Amino acid sequence: MPRVRSVIPGRQRWDVPDVCGRPVVARLIESLLSEHEDVVEAHANPVTGRVLVRHDPAVPPQRIAGLVREAVTLTRLYARSHAVRTTASAAAANRPDAGHPGEPADPTRPRKLSAALVRGGAVAVAALACGKYCMALLARPLVSLGLAGAATAVVVRKAWSRSDRARQRTKDGTTPRHHPLRTIIGRHKRQLGMATLLSVLAQLAEMALYALVPSTVLLLAKGESATLAALGVAGATAQLSVLVGAALVACLAMAALGYGAGVAWRKLGQTVEDDWRTRTYAHVQQLAPADLESERTSRVSTVLAEDISQLGNFVGGHLHETVQLATSLAALIPVYLLLAPQIAWVAFAPVPLVTWLSFRFHERAVADHIASGEHRARLSSGMADNLQAHTTIKAACTEEYESTRIAELSREYREANVSTDRSAAAQAQTLRLAGCSALVGTLLLGGRAVLKGELASAAFGPLIELPGIALVRLTRLGGITDQYQRTLAALERVQYLNDLPVESGTEGCRLPAQQVSGDIELRKVTFAYPGRPPALRDASLTIAPGRTTGIVGATGSGKTTIAKLLLRFRHLDEGHVLLDGTDVRTLALPDLRHAIGYVSQEPFLFDSTIAENIRYGTFDATDEQLVEAARTAGAHAFVDALPDGYDTLVGERGAALSGGQKQRIALARTILRDPPVVVLDEATSAVDNETEAAIQHALQAFGTNRTMIVIAHRLSTVRSADRIYVLGSGGLVAEYGTHDELVARDGTYATLWRLQAGLRVPA
Incomplete structure (x- = not known):
């Protein structure tokens, strides 16, 4: 059964054993959860077996828990009715689409295959029945272009609808005002325009080069070009020089413009990344500590590093490929319509097929890479554990x-990679075959028309290579679409982080530190962390100015919470x-x-260094002030004994x-800061x-x-305090007084003191 790991407003984490080692099940659970309008994002990890659900914070956690359990139940029913037999049967069949061990087969695969066969048979019968009439109809360039465009649009629409999980919706379900790409690019539209222009010109130069090469070959075979002669270039030698010179110019232009693009x-990619990271990090620095704690440092770091890098x-890469693809197709259409409209359908017909194959193979490649990544993670985890143990x-x-x-894990990883490589090779050759069909x-x-x-x-020569260039670009459409969807998901997480409320700035009453006496009072304070019982309930205490006050109590009695409320890290x-x-x-x-x-x-x-x-926070302090602060803290002796003294590097998080x-x-x-109020929260525990x-x-x-x-568990730390508060459950003050008074009272403090001093505790 699924088991909840953590629940905070807007996010839940679950342990779902059904997901572990089963990528298909993970994708099914993600899909089922993402269909609900209350769920913003769902992610199931087949390696760890954990499921993360982000949802509208206004939705009750119980409703999201019900959705998770419902999704797991539906997945189990699906697995029972569509389960594959074993790994052996899949290996015996040696099919690239054979299921992973213990995974359910795709329930729609038989229906999809049957539908595809029916549609293919219907098209074949219709083509045979119409015969020359169909060929004559396809010979009309606008008809063939329209059919190819409509079929391609249908394929792209279906592929995007499968992969898009409504990531462009905002939390209230409305459509965003700006297109995601416009949001990502932001104020760098001029750079985008220049990069796009260079890409278009570079692609046109490449297509011109590949159009000139066959024309040159035809000139050598025929002896002279009537088209060039009509333009005033007479003689085969002069025409050859013109074509070769044009090819050289196109080659140089392609290289120069390609480099510039x-x-x-x-x-542009680096600028966009730097802009988003700078703005997002500046926003994170202004977040309230409570909001940052609830988001987990690891997740925030992932957004700042990986998600913004994805943008x-x-x-910087995939948008460039998109412009090149669009330019190739846009240039192919007018060239065929002008030079050879009667055979334009030959160039347009493979476009829907190559588009469909690109999406289809990419979906299979994703599944293969998930399985391969799972085996790699298991192998890496096993080796790391062994080295540590x-x-x-x-x-x-x-x-x-x-x-x-480890040898068995390595063998499984190798077999998964072999299957992935076989699928990748099949994809490349099948797409190449489809592209070559246009040639x-x-x-x-x-x-035959010539x-x-x-x-x-002369018109036929430039057409030989152009379809291949466009179709080669088209084979990348599946990968581009996948990266676009990943980018939308990354953008959503980045925007979510930027939408978190920041702390209030300088608003409020001014209180210079020099005027602070340090009189502190908690008056009937109640505070509870999200999803937990109150840490403080109707708690009251007074801390006298200019005195030392100790706060002790059992774990969870609210000692550190008092410090967080005082500093407004949390709001009561x-x-x-x-x-x-x-x-x-x-x-x-x-x-x-x-x-x-x-x-x-x-x-x-x-x-950085010890100094x-x-x-840090008192950057203008002198060396003398720094050393005096270190002496007071009892640090100067060990620092002075180090070879580099105060210039010693402490390492990451002070690891040295x-x-x-x-x-x-x-x-x-x-x-060194010399504040009028000092809070020491277990500052001498280590x-x-x-x-x-x-x-x-x-x-x-x-x-x-x-x-x-002074907040402490060790009572010796607060023994000399002017007043000691002993907190009980819920932050209630159980006792207070000096050390001697509390020991003489023979209450909770006295019992704790005897235990820590190793004295006999009365029965």
Whole structure:
């Protein structure tokens, strides 16, 4: 049965065992969920067996959960009625479209095949029945062009309707005001126009070159061209020179314009990518911490990196191919209509077929690559696990077992790749065959028309190569369409991130840090994280200015939540949080956070030097001030002992330092800022007792006439505090007082103190 992993407004994650290792089932569940108007996006991963559903936040989570369970149930019914037998039967048949082990076969495949056979038979019978009449009708260029265009439009429309999951709809179901491409390009329309112009000219130069080559060959065979003679170029030698010179000019133009077009499109793609990434990252920096936490850092990073890169890659590459394809087809039509209208249908007829084959083969290639990627992921995961568990494997003497298991995974990956390569080779040759049919048809019918005197050889020469150029471009239509759909999905995720509300800026009452005394009060505060019971319920406490206040309690009692509400990282549901008698919600956010220094339990260090990490936020601090802050935080001794001292690189997230060293660097950063209020959230949890004693001694001097809030599990950290609050369930204050008062009261604090001190606890 499917099992929910996480539920937050607008998003749910599920574990669905039916999806694991079954790409077809994954695509079915995605399709079923995407059909519902309340679902914005659905993604099923056949490798991990997880399903992500994004939906309108206004929709109750229970409704989305029902949709997920309904989709899984329908998929199971489908699998039971259309299941394939085994992998062996598919291998024996040796068909490229054989199902994967345990996957349901495509239930529409027999019907599609029968329908295709019926339609093909009907067309063949109709062609035989009409005979010369049909040929005469097709010989009319406008008729053949219209039929080819209509058939191609039907194929493209059906292919796009299968792949498009209503990604262009907004959350309220309305149609966006601007076309997605217009949105992606944004203000860079002039660059787009220049790149498009260069692409069109380069493609026309290429087609001109391939039209001149056959004309030159015909000139050598015939001896002289009447067309060139009529233009005033007499003599075979002069005509040859003219054609060769024109071919050389076309070749140079093709190379120069092609280079310019490639550079222009890549530059446009990079510009679009840089513009979107810069604007989106600037927006992310203004998000409220609560919104950013609910979106998960990994997902935001993926949007900023992969999704925005998808926008740039599509503009820089696939949009270029689209312009080339459109130019090829647009140039092919007038050339045939002007030079050889009686055989134009030969060039137009393969267009719908090649279009259909391109989409069809691409859909199969996607399925093959999903299966191959699944086997690759399993192989990579197995090898990575073995390398990390090398000691465990040695201790269990399972080297041979693991070698056999990896060899089996490698064999499965190889077989999946062989199937994928076979399909890719079949695709290339089938599309080439379809494209070459236009060349053969042009040679046959055009040659007969030349022999009968119905078509001039000078007009026939340029037509030999042109259909092949257009049809080769057309074979990329399936890949271009797939990339376009991927780009639409990426654009939706990028826009969703840009639509998240930002924090209020400088609005609110000004409160310079120099005027802050540090009088803090929580007055009947209630707060709950989404989907959880209240972390604080009607909680009230007072923190005296210029004093040190400790806050202790069990895990989940709301200690860190108090710090987040004070800094407005989260917004309370009821009550008031006051700083110097003013509700923090009415204060200008920069002033509020400048007045409060915060050191978290898991401090973050940037991949730079120790000095740069301590100076972060106080960039103009002198070296003397920096060293003094490090001394106060108990960091100077170990930093000074390093070979590079304060110029030591700490690595990614401070990987080169221990947990205690990172906490001391983060503490020094806050001390250097010299804020009137300091919040230490388990800031000494990763240091030893000796270092903690040194830091506490230094903080006593630093905390003089300063409001210090010390949140801790280890009671020795808050022993010397002027007042200690003991929080119970729901953030309610169970006890408060000094350390000696609380121990003498023999309540919750006294029990915790005896446990941590190793003393006997009364029964």
